[in-house]
Amino acid sequence: MVKKLLLPAIVLVLAVSAYADGNFFSLAETGTPVQVREAIRAGAQVNARDELGATPLMWAAAGNVNTEVITLLLKAGADANARDDYSLTPLIWAVMGSTDSKLITVLLKAGADINAGTNSGMTPLMYAAWFNENPEMITLLLKSGADPKSRDSEGKTALDYIKKNPAVMGTDAYKALLDAVNR
Structure with a gap:
């Protein structure tokens, strides 16, 4: 007791x-x-x-x-x-700090804006492409409606950022992003 x-x-x-x-x-x-x-x-x-x-x-x-x-x-x-203060959203924090795609799903179901850009125009997909080592995160964002053609203030897309991330280069997520940008 x-x-x-x-x-x-x-x-x-x-x-x-x-x-x-x-x-x-x-x-x-x-x-x-x-x-x-x-x-x-x-x-x-x-x-x-x-x-x-x-x-x-x-x-x-x-x-x-x-x-x-x-x-x-x-x-x-x-x-x-x-x-x-840097215009980052919980979804951006998640794609930068976690490799668990379930967190993304929970945030999206709660209404997180999948295309919310920072003051410099960077979107969750751009941050995932650049920093996240789990290709599934990129695929999930694309399947959930992330805009692969969004450009930040420097004119870069998620495809430009994914090239800086060796963990996802050559994966199905990279190919899906490439296909989505070229549609």
């Missing part, structure tokens, strides 16, 4: 102390669904901003491999299209 009560109490103390310390961003990035849920119940603000304008959802999208954490934040009202 004591063990059954002790674990939830410890989780609650950790979650509340993380919230009280203003460390909900770190908890969103690395915490478990139980910890994040308890922090939200204790009053953690899901749309709070850190010193870079990033939200807990952005930190979770980049670093937490548990899609349930992303889902909890979204159900609690996290903005799937928020922008940080």
